[in-house]
Amino acid sequence: MRARIYQPSKTAMQSGQAKTHHWVLEFAPAEARELDPLMGWTGSSDTQTQVRLKFDSREAALDYARRHGIEAVVLRPRxxxxxxxxAGYAENFATNRRGAWTH
Known part of the structure; x- marks a missing residue:
């Protein structure tokens, strides 16, 4: 089994850093997905791709992978x-602005 360990980035709908401080171990797909001809859905009999394990630290995720014989690749966060x-957002409404507020 192959897996990757990474720290998730914030989503496009987030303004803060919530849910980005933990580390995730995610399994790589073992087989290709198949297209169902009748419904058009994609599927696979590989259930490991549905598993996402969360850890508090990178070391904890690596220890888990070593204990269970999982070949893991660590992706470093940027x-x-x-x-x-x-001054932040309040600067938009300052009374001592040099120029006129254009909108």
Whole structure:
């Protein structure tokens, strides 16, 4: 069995960093998916792809993989750069603005 261990990134619908601090062990598909000719659905008899295990740390996920004989690849997260404005949202409504508010 092959698996990948990664730290999920935030979704497009998130503004914060919730649900991005844990690590996930996800199994790679063992066989190709098949197309059902009648309904058009894709499916597979491989149930391991449905399993996603969550861990508090990368080391805990690696230890689990070693104990159970799972060949795991660790994908390192790329930290995002924080975009913090000096005054933030309140700057849009400041009374001491230099220019006129255009909209």
């Amino acid at each position: 930290p995002r750069k924080h975009n913090v404005r000096p």
